[in-house]
Amino acid sequence: MQNNTVRSLFILLLAATCLCAQEWAPLFNGKDLSGWVKIGDESWTVEDGTIHGTAVTKEYGYLRTAKNYVDFDLSLKFKCEGDGNSGVFFHAEFKPGTADVVQGPQFEIDCGLNKHTAGVYDVGRGWIVWPSPENEMVVRTEDWNEYLLKVVGNHYVAHLNGVAMIDYTDPKPKGADGGIALQLHSGGRGNFRFKDIYIRDLSHR
Helix, strand or coil, rough: HHHHHHHHHHHHHHHHHHHHCCEEEEECCCCCCCEEECCCCCEEEECEEEEECCCCCCCCEEEEEEECCCCCEEEEECCCCCCEEEEEEEEECCCCCCCCEEEEEEEECCCCCCCCCCCCCEEECCCEEEHHHHHCCCCCCCCCCCEEEECCCCCEEEEECCCEEEEEEEECCCCCEEEEEEEEECCCCEEEEEEEEEEEEEECC
16 A cells, blocks of 8 residues: 555656646747847847847847757747848757757748748758748738747648747758757848747646
């Protein structure tokens, strides 16, 4: 009887631990960039509870989580304030001391017409998957957009403003672990805001 009691308590404790590990947690505290690392020379500031990324050069710039993630659900809001290009990278790694991406696909952000927001693009491989043509207009050009992203191994899912955009299994993933990073594309036109960034870590290490 005693062994059964101990076993039952262990199972309950394990279940509680798993439940806590899968709760949503903020990646951005709304006040400063604690937990994030700037990559490159572009400007990343906190304004009115948002992360404001603006181009000050014509090079690439990133804001990367200090922590790595394997599998996760990610929820965030973004707003395009210019006509530049951005993205949410995952499993991202960079060449030390540079803004050169070594590995990491991205969920695209571009409020221009037919720019494939919510599609997945990978450095070195190009486009992996686009949203359906009828969903190219889901992105809001002058308002906040809601992104819900899921990465489990090589399975990528994206919802934009409540619409299912992609559900794709990558046959040749380049990496399986790394940081999450917000991007400012080269060209000097980047002007984006991000807020309400939450993650549910599904990683098993």
